Amino acid sequence: MVSKMAPIITVRNLTKRFGNLVAVDHISFDIEKGEIFGLLGPNGAGKTTTIHMLATILKPDEGTAIVAGHDIRKEPKEVRKKIGIVFQDITVDRALTGYENLWISGKLYGLRGKELDTRIRELLEFVDLLEWKDVQVRKYSGGMMRRLEIARGLLHEPEILFLDEPTLGLDPQTRAHVWSYITRLKKERDMTILLTTHYMDEAEKLSDRVAIIDHGRIIALDTPEGLKNMVGEDIVYIYVDPRSPRMSFFINKLKETIGNDSISFSKNMISLSIKNAPDIIPKIFFLADQQGVRITRLEYTRASLDDVFLKLTGRRIRDEEGSLRDFMRARLLRFRRR
Amino acid sequence: MNWWDSFIAMWYRQVKRFWHAKARVIGTITQPIFWLIFFGIGFAASFRGVVFGRLDYISFMFPGIILMTIFMGSFMSGISVIWDKEFGYLKVVLVAPSSRKASILGRSLGDATIAIIQGIIILIIGYPLVRSINVVNILPFLAVALLVSMTFAGIGILIATRMRSMEGFQLIVNLITMPLIFLSGIFYPIDTLPIWLKIIAYINPLTYGVDASRILLTGTGSLNLMTDITLLIILSGLFMALAMHQFEKATID
Numbered sequence: 001m002v003s004k005m006a007p008i009i010t011v012r013n014l015t016k017r018f019g020n021l022v023a024v025d026h027i028s029f030d031i032e033k034g035e036i037f038g039l040l041g042p043n044g045a046g047k048t049t050t051i052h053m054l055a056t057i058l059k060p061d062e063g064t065a066i067v068a069g070h071d072i073r074k075e076p077k078e079v080r081k082k083i084g085i086v087f088q089d090i091t092v093d094r095a096l097t098g099y100e101n102l103w104i105s106g107k108l109y110g111l112r113g114k115e116l117d118t119r120i121r122e123l124l125e126f127v128d129l130l131e132w133k134d135v136q137v138r139k140y141s142g143g144m145m146r147r148l149e150i151a152r153g154l155l156h157e158p159e160i161l162f163l164d165e166p167t168l169g170l171d172p173q174t175r176a177h178v179w180s181y182i183t184r185l186k187k188e189r190d191m192t193i194l195l196t197t198h199y200m201d202e203a204e205k206l207s208d209r210v211a212i213i214d215h216g217r218i219i220a221l222d223t224p225e226g227l228k229n230m231v232g233e234d235i236v237y238i239y240v241d242p243r244s245p246r247m248s249f250f251i252n253k254l255k256e257t258i259g260n261d262s263i264s265f266s267k268n269m270i271s272l273s274i275k276n277a278p279d280i281i282p283k284i285f286f287l288a289d290q291q292g293v294r295i296t297r298l299e300y301t302r303a304s305l306d307d308v309f310l311k312l313t314g315r316r317i318r319d320e321e322g323s324l325r326d327f328m329r330a331r332l333l334r335f336r337r338r
Numbered sequence: 339m340n341w342w343d344s345f346i347a348m349w350y351r352q353v354k355r356f357w358h359a360k361a362r363v364i365g366t367i368t369q370p371i372f373w374l375i376f377f378g379i380g381f382a383a384s385f386r387g388v389v390f391g392r393l394d395y396i397s398f399m400f401p402g403i404i405l406m407t408i409f410m411g412s413f414m415s416g417i418s419v420i421w422d423k424e425f426g427y428l429k430v431v432l433v434a435p436s437s438r439k440a441s442i443l444g445r446s447l448g449d450a451t452i453a454i455i456q457g458i459i460i461l462i463i464g465y466p467l468v469r470s471i472n473v474v475n476i477l478p479f480l481a482v483a484l485l486v487s488m489t490f491a492g493i494g495i496l497i498a499t500r501m502r503s504m505e506g507f508q509l510i511v512n513l514i515t516m517p518l519i520f521l522s523g524i525f526y527p528i529d530t531l532p533i534w535l536k537i538i539a540y541i542n543p544l545t546y547g548v549d550a551s552r553i554l555l556t557g558t559g560s561l562n563l564m565t566d567i568t569l570l571i572i573l574s575g576l577f578m579a580l581a582m583h584q585f586e587k588a589t590i591d
Contacts, residue, residue: 057432057590080435091426095355107347108434108441110340136358152430 008033008160008192009054013063016049023049025216026063031194036186038207039196040305042317046216047196048088051164054194055085068159081109084158086149088165088196094138098129098148101137102155109156123151127181143174150181161185163195167202175202182206198317200305212309219312225276228303233262234277238284239297242268250291257283268296277302344436345444352415352448363456370407370460374400374467377525390527392558397470401479401551402524404457404464405486409544411453412487413515416446416494416581420501429590439582442495446578450487457483475554482554485570486547492577499584523548529560543573 007030016024024046031037039047052058054065056076065072068082092101099120106116124130127147137145146166153161166182167175183206185191197203203210204224211221220227240247251270255263258280262273274280277300288295309317356362374396382395390398422428431441458480465471497510521528521535522544528536539545550566553559559566 052590055433057429059589059591077435080433083433085433087426087429089426091430093351093355093427095358096351097358100351100354104347104351105430105434107343107350108431108436110343110436112343 007031009037009065009067009194011050011054011063011065014050014053014060014065015062016046016053016058017061022216024053024060027213027216027218028063029211029218029221031192033192034186034190035208036182036193036195036206038203038210039194039213040198040200040203040210040309040317041196041213042198042315045198045213047198047213048164049216050213051085051162051194051196055083055162056080081156082159083162084153084156084160085162086146086153086164086166088168090142090145090149092137092145092148092152095136097134097136098124098140099133101148102152105152106155111156119155123154126154127151128177143170143177146170146174146178147181150178154185158191160192160194163193165196165198167197167199179206200309200317204305210305212305212312214309214313220308224305227305227308229275230308233273233275234300234302236272236274236277236281236284236298236300238270238272238288238295239299240268240270240288241294241296244291244293246291246293250288250293253287253291254284257287340435341437341440344434344438344440345447347436348431348441348444349448349451352445353451356452366407366411366456367459367463370403371463373406374403374460374464378403378467392470393556394469397468397556398552399525400464400468400471401555402522402548404460405483405522405544405548405551406519406524407460408453408457408483408487409490409518409547410515411456412446412449413490413494414511415449415453416491416496417498417507417511419445419495419498420504420507423498423501423590424504428588432588432590438586438588442582442585443578446488446491446495446581449491450484453487454480454483470557471555472557473555479551479554482547482550482567482570485567485574486544488574489543489547489570489577492574492579492581495581496577496584499581499588518542518544521545523552523560527560543570546570546573 009031011030012028013026014024014028015022015026027050039050041047049058053060054067054072056072056079060073067079070078070082072079093104096104102120102123103116106112106119111119121130124133127150129144129147129151132140132144137148140148150166153163163182167178170178179202182193182195186193195203195206207224209221209223210227211218212227213219220230222230240250244250251263251265254270254272258272258274264271272280281298281300284298285295306317309315378396378399385395419428422431431438465473501507501510517538521539522542523539528539528545531539546561546566546569549559549561550563550570553563553566
């Protein structure tokens, strides 16, 4: 899945302070080429600050990063050529049309003439906005603006794309849309993507690897599976036909496979608490078949990244309010960022 | 060349933004016309007999009214960089590999273009009202307008890049624009002002633009045309250079 090459982004001890507040606290990680890397954490965790530093529009206080072969502190202009970015807030010019927005951005990246026009049309097509190209952006919906921003981030065919909360505030349908663009980018263009999000499902669905960030520090980094296996257990409910004669044999076999402690059962339902259910479930069917037990229904719930976060921090990402401290932190960060 | 592309991109943005906001076009032109009609005609009537230089009052204030429009247009556009900061567009410019100096210069010239077009429209509308206006010197007049525009776009950008938030925006605008407009010789000659006001008027770059325009369009003024133009060249170059320098090292802190 992830090729073993020199990383395309290397972050070392990157640190940013706003007054007394350490927004990003000595973080280090590598991103491989072609990888979708998720930065997951609650509001105010330091995700946006990290992205802004990597995109060279905020100066780090300590540490640095090499992005596409260039140091963000020493060669910001070279870095800017290689990256595309979709900001968290809407940054398209609402007074202009979609086409004009892209044309201006294209110019800022040195594209011109026929080539620029072709790229714009191609990308508007990609994000399904071609028929809206001559409409002023103020008349777009939030989802359309977000799609236009994605198109803009891709104009100069960057090697790396930064997406800062790409589906924040979007309706479920548009979210699904944006997700499909992101997966297509990876599949069709082998693009390296750094994504920040506070939605667990988003990090889990899109990312090859996820770094969980809290109070400016990375507290865990692994594949989504790896993270979930680290802490969570999946629960599997097997509903069986109680008239099956070899039920007890089936249960014994299950105990042999997954261990005694994690099974409980009633008359027609067996529940298992196991790690990595997707790998075990085929075995369950195999054993049932072997013993002639008829499974009528099977349900399972997976451990989520939120469970991982809960285990690591004692809080949930999901809490919109969060603790008072997190809230103040997010407020302060937003205020300082101006 | 990337320098030229960045320049064109931002020039185009300002011009297009204005083009889309047709209501704004009308709005910015009506205000100076109102000044000219309701203030100018009223004052001219009560000043009957009083002579400004060799001019009647409307001819006296007309070049200044055009300059006032150009000044307001470019200063407000320069300072509207703060809006780009607030609405995130600044990030888009800063994250691009383009020449920042070229983009801010393009932006200022875009604003200047619009301001000068507004000035020309007012000149055309006001022309029938004004007795002694000489349009032979229209081209040097437009050059003066451009210099004034670049000066105040530069000052506006300098203020905007130093402001951290929108708070105080309106205060700064009022605090700066009102004294500059009144102490520039648009409405009355500066020669007869008390000395302390005269000093402020001489510090005000707009004074030289107004004087040069009045000399070019009516033939009379308080100062010397060459002095006016030399000072404007120096001031516009200085403030644009400072603005470009400031913008080059801008971050979103």
